[in-house]
Amino acid sequence: MKRIHVAAAVVRCADGLVLIAKRPLDKHQGGLWEFPGGKVEAGEAVETALARELLEELGIGVTAARPLIQVRHDYPDKHVLLDVWEVSAFSGEPHGAEGQPLAWVAPARLSDYAFPAANRPIVAAARLPDRYLITPDDASPRQLLDGLARALDAGIRLLQLRAPSLSDADYRALATDALALCAGRAQLMLKGPLEWASGFPAAGWQLTAEQLRRHAGQARPLPAGQWLAASCHDAEELAMATALGVDFVTLSPVLATPTHPEACPLGWPRVTELLQGFNQPAFVLGGMTPAHLPDAWRAGAQGVAAIRALWPAEPA
16 A cells, blocks of 8 residues: 655644644544644655645645654555644634634643544644753752742743652652642653552653563553653664553663763664654653754654753752
8 A cells, every 4th residue: 555645734823722623524534633734745845735735724824834743654544654743833814724623722632632543643742842851860859849840930841750869758759749839830750660650640650661671562551641651762662662552752862971971872863763663752862952952853853851951050
């Protein structure tokens, strides 16, 4: 079967809502919701196809867009490559130019809508930010909570509470305080034994590579509504993460870092190669700063993960 190349858009308005459209009943996957877009013609650039389709379908002109995620999905009757871009600015007022119903949806509510199976990673990517803050391990619980508060005020919306030097009891107490701090403002990811996860239903869980390997071949260990991520370093671990049904991963190390001088960096060409066949959102980690975001997007990543580069400095 031939693979169909489709350009699709996560169209986001100024207040963060995402535009979705309902597929006509007489089309493939009819009646389900989708992200607007259409087929890329032979020899056509993806950006050109995206702009053409959005003008035809929604009556808008794209003025700012960037790559978000590529998803390859095999249906029984067709192979599809979804080339998804985030459209952050446009001219005109979107309307269903072909009679299709439209809806502006808060990212957190996207999972309430029925999408084709191939759209599941796109829903995750549309809900995730482009920066993933990991807390430093040389801070006290009070310093961590103060830093998290500053990070939230600075606009960070995805955080991992990493505190390996704390006892289990102290970490769990800190996690409770951090969750209260993040409530309604950001998604907090925790680390530790998966048995703890049921006691923190509002938190997501970041699996270590060791945990990922231990759970390989098993069913997803968390319910679908609870974020599950994994720390990956190579193609084998990315494949394990896919099979386990994670929502996103971190991929590291991209560049050399002083905290892990023994680790061999992947480099951008290898990161690009690894992510080309990976269908879930991925944050690249290791020597990353916000200045690396364009490189991360070009490589196929959701964004950057970092400790020091995203951790806010203490006030003078």
